[in-house]
Amino acid sequence: ExxxxxxxxxxxxxxxxxxxxxxxxxxxxxxxxxxxxxxxxxxxxxxxxxxxxxxxxxxxxxxxxxxxxxxxxxxxxxxxxxxxxxxxxxxxxxxxFQEDWDEFVPLPSIYKTSDKDGNEDRKFIIELFRKTIIHSREYEQLIDKKTKNWELDRIAVMDIILIKMALAELLEFPNIPVKVTMNEYIELSKLFSTPKSKIFVNGILDKLIVDLNKKNLINKTGRGLMT
Structure with a gap:
């Protein structure tokens, strides 16, 4: 053990x-x-x-x-x-886990560590939270434009939160591929929101990404990160 x-x-x-x-x-x-x-x-x-x-x-x-x-x-x-x-x-x-590990190998950290000075995952979570809060009103306006047939206060709160977080990733984190962000928040909607949320989140994010790309607002650094 x-x-x-x-x-x-x-x-x-x-x-x-x-x-x-x-x-x-x-x-x-x-x-x-x-x-x-x-x-x-x-x-x-x-x-x-x-x-x-x-x-x-x-x-x-x-x-x-x-x-x-x-x-x-x-x-x-x-x-x-x-x-x-x-x-x-x-x-x-x-x-x-690796097959050659014995009982003395420490359990892996739940966060990735990139260097001695800090914790990459922890920093990312804090920064994502901060960016989402700072730009919350701005993101609400973007979402509102893509939900003309919906009243914003009638959309599941969790869906709004997830879309805001996705927007923060798309616009503020240049090293995260667009496709990774898209897939991640669709998966999160399956786990934490309503049965139909994955369709809603997918549809709204897809529309937002198209518009943001047209305006050159999504800037990713690295080959293949825009898709």
Missing amino acids: NKDLIKKIDALKISWSDEKNLIRKTFLIISESNKYKDYMSSSGNSYHADKEIVIKLLKKEISENEVLKNYYEDRSIYWVDDYYAVTMLIIKTIKL
């Missing part, structure tokens, strides 16, 4: 000893999935296959597990949103 993980569990005083029923229900959900059955019936074994099945189960059977979601939401209302974010971070961490 990973020593760093054990240390963190001990520090947070995490224990599942009183949640045997929850663990049993979760295991039954996993064991009944086709992914798990296919994996268990497979003749070949490899580290890659083991890692892939864990990631697949996290994406579906864990992230959509109502039993687990209810358990965490009962503990804290903030888990309503955090559940999906934490699931994505777990997947990100597992993807970094």
Whole structure:
């Protein structure tokens, strides 16, 4: 067992000893999935296959597990949103695992570190938040022009927030490709907004990008970043 993980569990005083029923229900959900059955019936074994099945189960059977979601939401209302974010971070961490790692290798940071002076991901999050707030009114006006048949106050608040964040990325972060921003916020709308939000966010962003490009307001540095 990973020593760093054990240390963190001990520090947070995490224990599942009183949640045997929850663990049993979760295991039954996993064991009944086709992914798990296919994996268990497979003749070949490899580290890659083991890692892939864990990631697949996290994406579906864990992230959509109502039993687990209810358990965490009962503990804290903030888990309503955090559940999906934490699931994505777990997947990100597992993807970094290497077969030759032993139990003494520290767990990867949830943020990328670019140098000794700071944390690249953390800086990006803070800067994105700041830019979105600073230009909030300006972005609302851009969105309003593309939603003529909608009243702005009747559009899902989360959709507006996501589109504003996407605009901040498009206009203020020259190293992030347009396509990456587009795909990222469509995915976020699936996780955090209404069932139809992905269509709405996709449509509005597409129109905004066309207009912003015509006005030469999207300036990306690097080959292929404009698409």
